[in-house]
Amino acid sequence: MKSCHSEFLQIRGRRLHVRIWGGESAPLLVLLHGWCDVSASWQFVVDALQKGWRVVAPDWRGFGLSEWNNDVYWFPDYIADLDALLLHYSPQAPVRLVGHSLGGNAACLYAGLRPERICQLVNLEGLGLRRYTPDEAPERYVNWLDQLRDTPSFRSYPDRAAFAARLQKENPRLSDQNAAFLAQHMGEDDGAGGIHLAADPFHRWVNPTIYRVEEAMAIWRRVTAPVLWVTAADSFIFKQLFAVDSADYRSRIACFRDVREVTLEGSGHNLQHDQPQQVARLIEEFFAA
Numbered sequence: 001m002k003s004c005h006s007e008f009l010q011i012r013g014r015r016l017h018v019r020i021w022g023g024e025s026a027p028l029l030v031l032l033h034g035w036c037d038v039s040a041s042w043q044f045v046v047d048a049l050q051k052g053w054r055v056v057a058p059d060w061r062g063f064g065l066s067e068w069n070n071d072v073y074w075f076p077d078y079i080a081d082l083d084a085l086l087l088h089y090s091p092q093a094p095v096r097l098v099g100h101s102l103g104g105n106a107a108c109l110y111a112g113l114r115p116e117r118i119c120q121l122v123n124l125e126g127l128g129l130r131r132y133t134p135d136e137a138p139e140r141y142v143n144w145l146d147q148l149r150d151t152p153s154f155r156s157y158p159d160r161a162a163f164a165a166r167l168q169k170e171n172p173r174l175s176d177q178n179a180a181f182l183a184q185h186m187g188e189d190d191g192a193g194g195i196h197l198a199a200d201p202f203h204r205w206v207n208p209t210i211y212r213v214e215e216a217m218a219i220w221r222r223v224t225a226p227v228l229w230v231t232a233a234d235s236f237i238f239k240q241l242f243a244v245d246s247a248d249y250r251s252r253i254a255c256f257r258d259v260r261e262v263t264l265e266g267s268g269h270n271l272q273h274d275q276p277q278q279v280a281r282l283i284e285e286f287f288a289a
Helices: 039-048 075-089 102-113 134-147 160-170 176-186 213-220 236-242 246-253 276-288
Strands: 004-011 014-021 028-032 054-058 095-100 118-124 187-189 195-197 227-232 259-264
Touching: 004 075, 014 039, 014 075, 028 039, 028 075, 028 102, 039 054, 039 176, 039 276, 054 075, 075 102, 095 102, 102 118, 102 213, 118 276, 160 176, 160 195, 176 187, 213 246, 227 276, 236 246, 259 276
Parallel strands: 028 054, 028 095, 095 118, 118 227, 227 259
Antiparallel strands: 004 014, 014 054, 187 195
């Protein structure tokens, strides 16, 4: 297992944790994790990389070892945090960026807003959200107001072994070894002798603002970097979004002027956990090209 070290940066009023593998002289590769995940879960992919990289992987605000909001989260903050992080680690040169799920969505938006800052982009299951209609907005706001009256929480488990078992129940492809590793980094003490997810429970709150795919598509059309768009053959998210409306999926892909599509077999949504060797191979082949 390749060793890493941690850095903590004060970014936009939050103390963010960044995990780094490799030396400063190696080419930079930035990895962005998904919702309720942590930077450490990239370990499996990093171990499978053949080339020497300086891999920089932050914990998004409210996840892992990064500071929590203890309040509502707004998606544009992820993009602004990423902008500040890239300015710190690569103030001049454009970067190679890889994002999974939430991280892939943030990466694609950032690449359209700051096209000059990204030279190559790998999007792992960052498919956007479903299309909403304006008439859904009132109920969405009401739900948001109702939840403001409560204090959110995540379920606790007796110990890390129980948490690892829960991770394997959600993803049967996880080996015992990998599940134990993820439980070590994705779980934290709950203060009462148990383990809960290392994430701010306020992430569970629904956002009152509905997702407008047309806005995302307008930003994607500004992306100039070559894009590797990877989906998983057994992705529950892909099936939820596009099983009925494949035309919606094709319209999203069409926004990117230089895109290569790959479907990864034998993998669910968390393909960096399920097929890390294949993900690493795809990343390095794409960047070499």
